[in-house]
Amino acid sequence: MTTSTVEFHQTGDLTAGNRLQDEQQASRQSTQQRFNSLTAGHRACQGCGEALGARFAIDKVMELTGDRAFVVNATGCLEVFTTPFPESSWNVPWLHSLFGNAPAVATGVAAALRAQGKSDIRVVAQGGDGSTVDIGFGALSGMFERNDDVLYFCYDNEAYMNTGVQRSGATPPMARTATTPIAGANPGNPFGQGKNMPLIAMAHGIPYVATATISHLRDLEAKVAKAMEIRGARYIHIHVPCPLGWGSEPADTVKLARLAAESGLFPLFEAEHGEVTDSSKIRRQVPVEEYLKLQRRYAHLFGKSADAEGIAAIQKIADTNIRRFKLLREEE
Amino acid sequence: MAFNPPYAITLDAGSSLANKTGSWRTEQPLYLDRLPPCNVSCPAGENIQAWLGLTQEGRYREAWEEIVINNPLPAIHGRVCYHPCEDSCNRTSLEQPVNIHAIERFLGDLALQEGWPLPTPAEASGKHILVIGGGPGGLSAAYHLRQLGHEVTLMDAKPAAGGMLRYGIPAYRLPRDILDAEIERIQRSGVHIKVDTSIDNLANTLHDNRYDATFLAVGAHVGRHIDLKTDQSVPLTDAVDFLNGMESSPSSPSLGNRVVVYGGGNTAIDVARTAVRLGAEQVTIVYRRTQEKMPAHAFEIEEALEEGVELRALRTITAITDGKLQLETMELDADGWPQPSGGSETLAADSLVYALGQTVNAALLQGYPQIEVAADGTISVDERMMTAAEGLFAGGDMVPADRTITTAVGHGKKAARHIHHYLNDQQLQPRAKHETAEFDLLNTWYYPEEPMRSQPLLEMQQRTTTFNEVLDGLGELSSKLEAQRCMSCGNCFECDNCYAVCPDNAITKLGRGNRFAIDYDYCKGCGLCVEECPCGAMKMVPEIG
Numbered sequence: 001m002t003t004s005t006v007e008f009h010q011t012g013d014l015t016a017g018n019r020l021q022d023e024q025q026a027s028r029q030s031t032q033q034r035f036n037s038l039t040a041g042h043r044a045c046q047g048c049g050e051a052l053g054a055r056f057a058i059d060k061v062m063e064l065t066g067d068r069a070f071v072v073n074a075t076g077c078l079e080v081f082t083t084p085f086p087e088s089s090w091n092v093p094w095l096h097s098l099f100g101n102a103p104a105v106a107t108g109v110a111a112a113l114r115a116q117g118k119s120d121i122r123v124v125a126q127g128g129d130g131s132t133v134d135i136g137f138g139a140l141s142g143m144f145e146r147n148d149d150v151l152y153f154c155y156d157n158e159a160y161m162n163t164g165v166q167r168s169g170a171t172p173p174m175a176r177t178a179t180t181p182i183a184g185a186n187p188g189n190p191f192g193q194g195k196n197m198p199l200i201a202m203a204h205g206i207p208y209v210a211t212a213t214i215s216h217l218r219d220l221e222a223k224v225a226k227a228m229e230i231r232g233a234r235y236i237h238i239h240v241p242c243p244l245g246w247g248s249e250p251a252d253t254v255k256l257a258r259l260a261a262e263s264g265l266f267p268l269f270e271a272e273h274g275e276v277t278d279s280s281k282i283r284r285q286v287p288v289e290e291y292l293k294l295q296r297r298y299a300h301l302f303g304k305s306a307d308a309e310g311i312a313a314i315q316k317i318a319d320t321n322i323r324r325f326k327l328l329r330e331e332e
Numbered sequence: 333m334a335f336n337p338p339y340a341i342t343l344d345a346g347s348s349l350a351n352k353t354g355s356w357r358t359e360q361p362l363y364l365d366r367l368p369p370c371n372v373s374c375p376a377g378e379n380i381q382a383w384l385g386l387t388q389e390g391r392y393r394e395a396w397e398e399i400v401i402n403n404p405l406p407a408i409h410g411r412v413c414y415h416p417c418e419d420s421c422n423r424t425s426l427e428q429p430v431n432i433h434a435i436e437r438f439l440g441d442l443a444l445q446e447g448w449p450l451p452t453p454a455e456a457s458g459k460h461i462l463v464i465g466g467g468p469g470g471l472s473a474a475y476h477l478r479q480l481g482h483e484v485t486l487m488d489a490k491p492a493a494g495g496m497l498r499y500g501i502p503a504y505r506l507p508r509d510i511l512d513a514e515i516e517r518i519q520r521s522g523v524h525i526k527v528d529t530s531i532d533n534l535a536n537t538l539h540d541n542r543y544d545a546t547f548l549a550v551g552a553h554v555g556r557h558i559d560l561k562t563d564q565s566v567p568l569t570d571a572v573d574f575l576n577g578m579e580s581s582p583s584s585p586s587l588g589n590r591v592v593v594y595g596g597g598n599t600a601i602d603v604a605r606t607a608v609r610l611g612a613e614q615v616t617i618v619y620r621r622t623q624e625k626m627p628a629h630a631f632e633i634e635e636a637l638e639e640g641v642e643l644r645a646l647r648t649i650t651a652i653t654d655g656k657l658q659l660e661t662m663e664l665d666a667d668g669w670p671q672p673s674g675g676s677e678t679l680a681a682d683s684l685v686y687a688l689g690q691t692v693n694a695a696l697l698q699g700y701p702q703i704e705v706a707a708d709g710t711i712s713v714d715e716r717m718m719t720a721a722e723g724l725f726a727g728g729d730m731v732p733a734d735r736t737i738t739t740a741v742g743h744g745k746k747a748a749r750h751i752h753h754y755l756n757d758q759q760l761q762p763r764a765k766h767e768t769a770e771f772d773l774l775n776t777w778y779y780p781e782e783p784m785r786s787q788p789l790l791e792m793q794q795r796t797t798t799f800n801e802v803l804d805g806l807g808e809l810s811s812k813l814e815a816q817r818c819m820s821c822g823n824c825f826e827c828d829n830c831y832a833v834c835p836d837n838a839i840t841k842l843g844r845g846n847r848f849a850i851d852y853d854y855c856k857g858c859g860l861c862v863e864e865c866p867c868g869a870m871k872m873v874p875e876i877g
Contacts, residue, residue, distance in 0.1 A: 010388060010816040010825070012780040015866060017828030019844060020388055020816065030828035032841050040837040040854040041348035046356065047858035051835040082348070089348040217832060243858075251859030251872075254833055258777065284777070 013218050027217050028063050029055075035062040035091065037071075042089040044081040047250025049240035049257065050155045052214045054078055054126065057153050057238065058092060060224040065122045070109055071095070074102035074127030074136055077162040077242075078155060100135040102127050103143035106150040114149075122228065126153040129170035130160045133197050137169075144204035144233045151227050151234045154197060157242035165245040169195045172265075173317070174310055176297040177245070187300050191313065201235040202271045208232075209271040213239040215258035219268060219280055226270070239266045247296025259291035264318035267325040279325040288315045353836060357857035359872045361830075361850060366769035366822025366868060370417035370432065375739040376403040376472075377746075380417050380432060381823060387435055387815035393448060396439045400450055403741050404475040405468065405514045407444055408497060410437025411803070412506050413738045414629055422771045422821050428784040430817045431806070438811040444513045450521045454481035459755050462487070462543040464531055464696075467495020468737040469549035469728030471515065472744025473751075474523045477547075480752045484523045485543075489530035491580070495551050496729070497737060499576045500599070502606050503799040534724075535699025545751045548719070549728035549744065552690040552709065552735065562652035566592075571599045571687035578606060588682025589613045592657060594649055595687030596626035601633060603685050604641045608796050616642045616679060618649055620662055620670045635789075639796050644679070646670065656680050692730045700724070706732075716754070717747035725751055769822025773868030776819075778827070785814045824848075824869040830861035 009020040017023075017030025028034050037058040044051040061069045070093045073079050079096055082089040097105045106125035113121050125143075127136060132154040143150055159177050160166040167177040167189055174188040182188060201209045207230045212220035220238065227234040241248065241256040248256055260266035261280070265288060268280035289311055292298040301307045322328055370380040378399060386395035399406045410433050421429035442448075459482045463474045466488030474486045492498060493515050497506060519525050531537050538546060555570030562568070571593070591607040593600045596619035607615045617636070619626055623645050626633060637643065644659065648670070651658040661675035692709030702720040703711050710732050717725045727743025729735045753760040788804040789795070795802055806814060824847050831839045831848055838855035839848050862870040 008780070008782060008813050008816055010818070010820075011778045011827055011866060014778045014780060015827035015829050016832030017826070019826040026828065027832060029832035030841075032843065036837050038837075039347065039349060040851070041351035041353055042836070043348075043351065043353070044835060046856045047860050048835045052833065055835075055837075086345045087348040087351060088345070249859075250856075251863040253835075253858075253860060254864050 016217055027221055028060050029217055029221075035059045035067065037062055037090065037092045038082065039089050039091050041087070042082050043084060044077070045242075045244045045250070047243045047253040048081070049214055049242060049253045050078055050128070050157055051081070052253070053155045053220075053238045053240040054153070056214065056217060056220055057126070057224055057236070058124070060221045061122065061124055061151070061228060062092065064225060064228045065120070068120055069093075069122045069124060070113070072097075072102050072106040072109060072123065072125040074125070074131035075099035076128035076131050077157070078126065078128060080162045099131050101139050102131060102136055103139040103150070103152060106152070107143050107146070107148040110149045122151070123149065124151045124153065126155065128161075129154060129156040129158060129197075130168045132156075133169040133195055141200075141204065144201060144206050144235070147206060147232045149231050149233070151224075151236070154235070154237045155240045156197075156237055157240050157245060159242075159245050161242050161245040169193075170197065172314075174298065174301065174314060175246075176300065182300045188297070198235070198237045198269075198271075201237075202274045202276075204233070205274045206233040206235065207273060208234040209237075210235075211237045211239070211266070211268050213257045213261050213266060213268060214241075215254045215261060216268060216280065223270065245297070247299070248294050252294055256291065256294060259286055259294070262286050263288045263291045264322040264327055265291060265314070267321040267327055269325045276325065279327055281329045282322070282327050285328070288318050352853045353856050354838075354851075354853045357852075357855060358875050359857045359859065360852065360855065360875050361857070361859065361862050361870050361872055363824065363847065363850070363870055365766055365824075366773070367766045368769050368821040368823065369420035369422055370430075370821075372768055373416040373420040375416065375734065375736065375742040376409070377742055378402045378417075381818065381820060383439070384430065384432070384435065384815045384818040385820065385825065387439065387812060388818065390812060392439055392442055393446075396443045396448060397451070399436065399439060402745060403738075404450060404472065404518055405440075405741065406436050407440025407510050408468075408506060408514055409738060409741075410434065410440045410805075411510070411801075412497070412501055414736055416738075422769070422774060423779075423817060423819060425771045426776055426779065427781060431784050431786065431814050434785070434787050434806045435811045435815050437805050438808070440514075441510075441805060444510070444517075450475070450517055451479060453478050453522055456483070457481040457755070459483065459544040460485070460542075461751060462538070462541075462546045463549070464534070464546065465495060465549035465551060465728065466490070466493030466515075466525065466527070467549060467551050467728060467740060468497060469551075469740035469744045470495065470547065471518055472741040473547040473549065473725075473727065473748045474525075474744075475518045475521065476745050476748030477751060478518075478521050478523050480748065482544075482752070482755075485526065486523055487526045487529040487531060489528070489550075491528055493525050493527060495549075499553075499579050500572070500602070502575065502578065502602050504605070504609065504795075504802050505602075507801050531696050533699055534696045544755055545723045545725065547744070547747050547751065548724060548726040548730070549740065550692070550694075550696070550730055552692045552729040554691045554693050554709070555686055556689045556691055557686055558688065560649060560652060563654070564652075565655045566652045566657065566681050567683050569683065569685050571595070571603045571685055572690055574603055574685055575599070575606070586610070587612060587685065590680055590682045591615045591685065592649075592679060592681040592683070593617045593685045593687055595619065595689070596621065596628055597687060597689065598628045598632060599690075600687035601628045601636050601641075603687055605636050605639055607685075608639050608641060609799055611797075614642070615640070616644055616681075618644045618647050618657070618659065618679070620646065620648045621664065621668070622646060625664075625668065635802065638792070646673075647677075648672075649684070650676075652684070655682075657684065690729070690735075694730065716750035716760070717743060718750065718754070723754070766822070769868045771821075774819060774821060775864060775866050775868075778829070778866035779819055782817050784817070785810045820867045820869075822868050824865075825867060827866055829864045829866060830870065833860045833864045835860065
């Protein structure tokens with residue numbers, strides 16, 4: 001998503017900040033005033049994408065609400081690494097109940113605030129792909145269809161990670177997980193299974209749905225800002241690479257997010273009331289191999305028993321996304 | 333009052349800040365400064381990246397002041413330096429280098445227009461130094477010595493200072509008002525310049541006048557000749573004399589209508605383009621190797637060809653008979669050297685100009701038997717730029733090195749610093765150099781595609797009939813935006829990426845100009861900051877202990 005065209009400033013709006021721009025144009029994450037809603041000392045793995053995604057999103061919410069927001073958290077990695085009793089990494093009002101009921105709890109919090117007349121306090125809910133796509137799906141769908149005034153963030157790392165990397169409904173085809181091993185004629189997660197949660201959210205006709213990724217920080221923050229201008233049910237699906245579950249280098253987390261977007265495998269788009277309204281264009285298109293080969297969960301596609309057909313099938317997914325969400329810049 | 337929780341727990345609730353995750357680390361990130369390739373390759377030792385950085389922010393005066401720390405002639409260098417900085421610029425691997433020389437020229441011209449003075453020299457040292465030769469090397473040495481507080485007298489044999497800048501480089505590349513203004517500014521900083529002062533015997537001069545040290549930079553002004561069988565039907569001249577004559581008495585040189593220049597260096601190009609401007613109808617450069625092998629810079633060859641100069645590559649001249657040059661055709665052997673290919677042709681000419689290189693006239697050193705003079709007249713100097721004679725330093729074209737004005741300026745600076753230490757009975761200790769910021773250390777994702785802004789060229793009719801400057805400058809906005817193409821290789825420019833991408837909030841932003849600090853209590857050593865640093869100003873090192 002482009003908000004404005006900045007005059008050329010060495011790195012444009014690609015870096016978090018820029019000494020040549022004033023702070024208004026920079027990302028919230030680049031400012032000394034950022035909230036650090038998720039503080040240090042948390043137990044996430046080295047290079048955790050989810051810790052980044054959550055801080056990016058919630059810090060922006062705190063900025064926009066003048067620190068008056070309430071966060072409901074589903075069970076998942078994010079909860080396990082931030083709140084092992086008796087410690088908490090959260091600098092925000094934060095509530096946890098169960099794995100599957102975060103959307104319902106958030107609905108309740110919003111209703112309670114409304115009953116108290118506290119319309120300035122905003123409610124957000126957050127969870128991983130497991131709680132969102134699988135376990136809390138029914139509660140989330142209910143929150144959507146009632147158009148409850150909650151912004152829901154899904155941090156998608158494509159499997160159940162803290163329990164030992166089991167497949168979820170968001171695990172991509174061919175990825176190795178503990179429950180989709182490299183065995184048989186079709187190793188890894190099968191093609192044709194799983195759900196596309198952003199599209200399902202759109203099908204509810206809610207006011208705002210967007211996808212975002214940790215490598216496109218300003219784009220992510222702009223989408224949070226847009227969502228916060230709206231009342232009703234809103235959904236932002238954030239791609240958060242996981243070094244542990246994906247078998248990647250901790251230092252490559254942001255790079256992987258970038259390659260997923262630049263290959264077309266993770267399309268960045270926005271939708272309002274069920275209609276796609278905009279998509280972020282690919283800047284330097286890469287073949288899916290560039291993304292896949294950095295991850296051991298796809299190691300069976302490379303090396304001695306290289307699987308060109310498998311790679312081609314994954315490339316086809318990217319190509320479909322590129323067409324469907326118009327991810328390439330139109331020739332001028 | 334004791335903590336009395338309403339339900340059964342055994343521990344006090346607390347913040348995760350109690351959990352020092354830094355203990356997980358096996359490698360740690362570090363900030364460091366690396367040397368950008370532009371700075372490495374600048375013969376004058378300019379901190380190019382620093383003044384580009386200031387230009388990016390519109391701090392033009394500070395940028396100019398950064399240049400003159402090392403080089404007092406920015407407006408000249410922005411025009412005639414062959415900018416090895418741009419050849420080594422990492423941006424070349426993305427699309428094109430930063431147009432560094434055009435920005436230097438903008439800053440240099442702005443300084444002249446605004447009348448910015450050179451820095452005030454240090455307190456008087458009481459020492460007096462003689463500089464011989466008013467070319468770029470001598471001017472640079474004089475300036476730097478003056479900055480260090482010494483009294484400096486610069487002597488030049490010609491009616492005006494400038495050396496090859498004036499008597500070698502044509503005005504269409506370096507307008508004389510620019511040259512005069514930058515020399516005058518050095519003079520205003522307190523250097524005594526004595527022109528028309530030729531020194532025939534240096535030992536005698538130094539005997540009659542006491543100087544504490546001497547810097548010698550008389551250049552290489554003797555045109556190299558070859559023996560050619562000639563019936564005298566085509567007049568011969570050499571490039572040095574011709575270009576010198578252009579400056580001394582511009583009305584006198586006449587080369588006729590059909591001019592042939594022999595040689596492939598920048599001087600050959602200068603002569604050919606000057607001949608075009610003097611109205612010659614046919615100007616031909618004869619060169620023994622191919623166009624690609626010509627020592628002249630490609631863009632200058634290109635500009636000469638645009639102006640109608642003809643190039644006959646792979647030819648040598650064997651004789652002159654009946655107003656014609658006899659040419660022998662050549663081909664390159666396996667080592668790239670020309671060998672006769674058996675063909676021959678003739679070329680009618682009204683004059684032939686040798687541009688075959690230059691040698692040094694070192695006759696003034698006759699009183700110094702300890703100084704060895706090579707066959708080409710060059711003399712050797714030690715790492716301090718001192719000759720075999722105590723207190724006599726030398727630089728520029730008369731010592732073996734690249735013969736460019738920027739090398740000469742670098743020599744002048746280096747010699748000045750060593751002279752200063754020599755006068756104080758000290759040795760200048762070389763500073764440890766940072767490692768070079770190579771292209772593969774950059775994360776180029778963060779640099780938007782942005783083509784180089786090039787300088788407008790004068791229209792062709794004026795280029796071929798006047799000595800007006802061929803290249804126009806970049807304006808303020810263009811210079812600023814062009815400077816912003818600099819990727820700041822190897823040195824933090826405060827993009828905040830490290831601060832933003834740390835999943836553990838282990839990086840503290842210290843505010844503009846103060847960069848960042850790493851909190852090793854919480855840094856888990858994931859390396860994301862290093863990977864996402866655009867400019868290679870961080871690295872991972874093994875955890876010690």
